[in-house]
Amino acid sequence: MNSDRRIFLRSPYLIFIGDTDDRALAKTGLGIVQWCPELVAGQLRFEGNSLDLGTSDMTIADAVRAGVKSLVIGVAPVGGKIDDNWALVLEDAAAAGLDIVSGLHLRLKEFPGVAAAAKASGAALIDIRNPPANLPIATGKKRTGKRVLMVGTDCAVGKKYTALGLTKSLQERTVKATFRATGQTGIMIAGTGIPIDAVVSDFVAGAAELVSPDNDADHWDVIEGQGSLFNASYAGVSLGLLHGSQPDAIVVCHDPTRETNISCPEMKLPSVADCIEINLTCGRLTNPEISCVGISVNTSGLKKEARGPYLKALSQETGLACVDPLIEGCGEIADVILTRFGGPEHA
C-alpha cells in the first residue's frame, strides 16, 4: 500500500495496438514511445496491421518473459468501441498478471472476462480517466523544491509537449528535473500523475498539490498545464492547478494562428501579455515570487518567412525567450531558468 494518492503505473510497458492502423488514433502510443522509450518493452498488434510505433513486436508470452508489468492501450479503437477480439487479448494479459492501463472512456471492469482474469491473477485494472479516491482539500502550504507550470492562451496549444521538451532541456543542463503529468497521455509517459480535469472541483487544487510533492531545493518539477484562464469552459480547472502547483515560474503556450477560443468560438483569444498578467496576478496567491520565464509558440500555422519575425517581435514586446519547441527546442527557456534561479553549479 502506497499512501501517495497519485496514480502509479508499473513499467516496462507492452503497448497494445490491436487492429488500429490509423496514426491519428495512435497518438498516445506514439507519444509514449517518443517521450519515454526506456519504459517500453514492445508493441502488440494484430496480424496484418501495418501501424508500427517503432518498437519490437511481442506476444503476451514474450512480454511476460521480458519482465513486462503493464499492458498499456496505446490507441483508440476504430469506431470507438472495443470488440471481442480486443477484450480477449486484455483478458489473456490480465490472466498472465499484467496490469491493464486504459485512457478510454469505457471502464475496464465492465468487461467480465477481463475483470475475472485480473481478480484471479492479482493484476490491476487502471482506468487513467478515473481520479484517485480520497483526494485532499488544498492547504496552500509552501512545498520545498522549484516548480514551473505550463499555462496557455487556450486549450490544445502545446502545453504537454512544451513541458516534456523543457524537462529534457533542463536535464541536458544537468538540472534535476521531473515532468509532472496532469492528463491521461502525460500520466502514461510519466508513469504517475492525476487526471486533474476529472477531479471533483472542490479537490482540484488539492490534487494539484499532490502532483508536485516536496522535493530537493534545487529540483524542478515541470508541470503539464490544463485548459486556460481565458477558456470559459475550463478556466476553473486551470486556476485550481495554478494555485495547487504554486509555481515559481510559468511558460505561456500560444498558437498565433488561432483567433477564437477552441470551445467557445464566439470568444477572441487574449494577447500573450494579458495571459502572462492574469496568470501572475492569480498565481501570487500561493507563490508571491512567481514570474514568467518564456513563451512557447506553435508556429506550424505561420508561413515560413513569417516565423522568425513573429518570434522576434513577440520577444521584443514581452522581453522574454520565445521559441517553437518543435523547431528551436526549449533550451533557451531552460537557460532563462538557470540564469534567474541558479543552475546546478550554484546549488
Place this chain on the structure above:
Amino acid sequence: MNSDRRIFLRSPYLIFIGDTDDRALAKTGLGIVQWCPELVAGQLRFEGNSLDLGTSDMTIADAVRAGVKSLVIGVAPVGGKIDDNWALVLEDAAAAGLDIVSGLHLRLKEFPGVAAAAKASGAALIDIRNPPANLPIATGKKRTGKRVLMVGTDCAVGKKYTALGLTKSLQERTVKATFRATGQTGIMIAGTGIPIDAVVSDFVAGAAELVSPDNDADHWDVIEGQGSLFNASYAGVSLGLLHGSQPDAIVVCHDPTRETNISCPEMKLPSVADCIEINLTCGRLTNPEISCVGISVNTSGLKKEARGPYLKALSQETGLACVDPLIEGCGEIADVILTRFGGPEHA
C-alpha cells in the same frame, strides 16, 4: 421527463428533525422555514424533542393528507450517523410516496429498507450532494436576462444570506428576481439548483450556465456564490461559477474581523478593493459589462461603535453601497441595481 439537468424538488415539504435538538445542527431546517415558509407544510420530530422550527407538527399520515410531496431532512444527526429509528421513518415516508431529500454525506439508497420502499411507491431518493449526470461543457454563449453573483473575500462570509436578502429586496421593489442556488441548503430553499462544488471540474462552468438559464430581459437571477478567488482550496470552483454565471453585476461579501483564509490559515485575506478588481478582470471574459454594485459586510464581530464608521469608510474607499444584510438589509444594493440598470418602470 424534464430535459433541464438541474436538481428539482417537489413541494410542499415536511421537514424531518427526528431526535436532533441542537439548533446548530438544524441550520438547514431553520433556513428553509425562514426563507421559504410557503414551501413548508410542517415538521416531524420525535416525541420529547424540544427543538421547534416554528411550523406545525405532522405525522407522515398528516403530511400525505395535507398534500406534502417531499420529506426533507432538515438536521444533521447527532454523532453524524443515521440510526435505525431515523431509517424507519424515512422508509415509512418513502412507502407513503414522499420523495426523500437529503444533504447528508451518506447516500439514501444505502439504506435497503428506504430504497425498497421508494422503489415500490415510485418516490424519489434525492441526495443533494450528488450533482446531476450528463452536465454539459460551458459554451460561454450570452444568455438573455440579467444576473448578479455573490462573490467573497473568502468562503463562509454570508454569500447565501446576501443572495436571499437581495432577492427579497428586489422583489419588494417589484423587480422580477429569482434566487439561484449552487449549494445544498440553497437548493432546498430554492427547490432547484446544482451543487457546484461537487461537480467534476471540467463541467463546473457548464453547470453554472444551467443554474441561471435564459430569462426575460428585465428579470434578475440572484446567484448564490461559492468559495472565493482568494481561497487557494476552492478558487477554481469560484472561477468556473463566475464564468458560467456571466454576471452583469457582483456583490462582494466580506467579514472584516477575519484576518486569514478559512481553509489556508497561513494566507491573509485580500482587501475588498483587490477582491472587486480580480473578479471584474476575470468576469469580463464572459460579460465585458460586469460591474460591482455593492458590498455585504458581516459586522457581527465588530464592536457596536465601530460598525457605522467601518461601513462609512469602506463606502468612501470603494464608492459603493456597504451594508450588513442582517442589519441594514440589501435594499441599498437593490437601489443601486435599479439606478444602474433600470427598474421595472423603465423596462
